[in-house]
Amino acid sequence: AQTVTQSQPEMSVQEAETVxxxxxxxxxxxxxxxFWYKQPPSRQMILVIRQEAYxxxxxTENRFSVNFxxxxxxxxxxxxxxxxxxxxxxxxxxxxxxxxxxxxxxxTRLTVxx
Amino acid sequence: EAQVTQNPxxxxxxxxxxxxxxxxxxxxxxxxxxxxxxxxxGLRQIYYSMNVxxxxxxxxxxxxxxxxxxxxxxxxxxxxxxPNQTSLYFCASSASGVRxxxxxxxTRLTVx
Numbered sequence: 001a002q003t004v005t006q007s008q009p010e011m012s013v014q015e016a017e018t019v020x021x022x023x024x025x026x027x028x029x030x031x032x033x034x035f036w037y038k039q040p041p042s043r044q045m046i047l048v049i050r051q052e053a054y055x056x057x058x059x060t061e062n063r064f065s066v067n068f069x070x071x072x073x074x075x076x077x078x079x080x081x082x083x084x085x086x087x088x089x090x091x092x093x094x095x096x097x098x099x100x101x102x103x104x105x106x107x108t109r110l111t112v113x114x
Numbered sequence: 115e116a117q118v119t120q121n122p123x124x125x126x127x128x129x130x131x132x133x134x135x136x137x138x139x140x141x142x143x144x145x146x147x148x149x150x151x152x153x154x155x156g157l158r159q160i161y162y163s164m165n166v167x168x169x170x171x172x173x174x175x176x177x178x179x180x181x182x183x184x185x186x187x188x189x190x191x192x193x194x195x196x197p198n199q200t201s202l203y204f205c206a207s208s209a210s211g212v213r214x215x216x217x218x219x220x221t222r223l224t225v226x
Contacts, residue, residue: 009154033213045204045217052213091156099164100145100208101172102215104156 002027004094006105013082014113020067021077021108023092031097034068034075039089039107048090051075082112116141118218120205126224127195135190135221137205144210146188147172148180151202151220160203163188164210195225 003026013019025034036048051059051068058066063083067076079086092105118139127133139146147162149172159172163182177199179191188207192199202222206215 004156006156035214043202043220043222045206045220047214050214095213097213100147100210100213100215101159101162102147102157102206104149104158106154106156 002029002094002096002103004092004103004105006092006108008108009106010109010111012111012113013079015082015084017082018078018080019082019110021079021090021092021110023075023077023105025073025075025092025094025103027073027094027096029096029098033095033097034066035093035095035102036064036066036075036077037091037093037104038086039091040085040087045091049077079110084112084114086110087112116216118205118207118216120203120218120221122221123219124222126226128226129196130194133192133195133223135192135203135205135223137188137190137218138186139188139205139207139216140186141207141209141216142185143207143216144185145215146182146205146207147215148178148188148190149204149206150174150199151204157204160190195223197225199223200225 032053034051038046063080148160149157161180163169205218208215
């Protein structure tokens with residue numbers, strides 16, 4: 001069974017600084033997809049970034065980037081130049097190539113302080 | 115606008131009173147699913163559907179029912195709600211072969 005682990009229940013960062021959120025996963029599959037979702041106080045689930053396992057290059061989206069270590073089954077999210085609007089719960093998620101079932105970690109609550 | 119809608123957004127009910135949470139998507143997606151979100155547990159899948167008339171259990175299906183009579187709709191039914199079903203519920207959809215799910219706005223359910 002696939003599992004996703006986020007070991008940091010809560011984190012905080014000063015505005016304009018950089019923060020990294022950790023995620024590890026467990027799977028025996030070779031083809032899969034990894035995601036980071038953001039959930040602000042509005043509760044809406046917003047896709048931040050995605051990574052295909054077959055791609056060696058780490059995905060980036062503006063201030064958001066990932067460090068994908070396939071051998072270590074690690075998928076961390078780096079947020080650069082943190083902004084107050086980045087305050088949210090962040091979920092790491094995993095999906096295999098076999099179907100559309102998505103597995104989520106428990107989440108990390110990030111607070112950006114002014 | 116492409117979206118997944120859920121209704122109601124908030125619901126307070128009593129133990130044993132049947133309820134239905136509706137979910138609809140306008141993107142012609144084949145795949146739809148229901149999740150519940152609880153503190154410290156993330157999102158857990160309740161049921162999913164690969165297409166019309168095709169549904170299957172997720173990780174936590176007990177106490178829930180679903181149906182998929184039309185491609186756009188995927189209602190979640192609680193025949194006899196209990197307090198342990200108090201949670202935040204999300205409906206999601208995705209196109210077949212596309213590895214990204216679109217989420218509805220969530221339904222906050224409280225069962226007293």
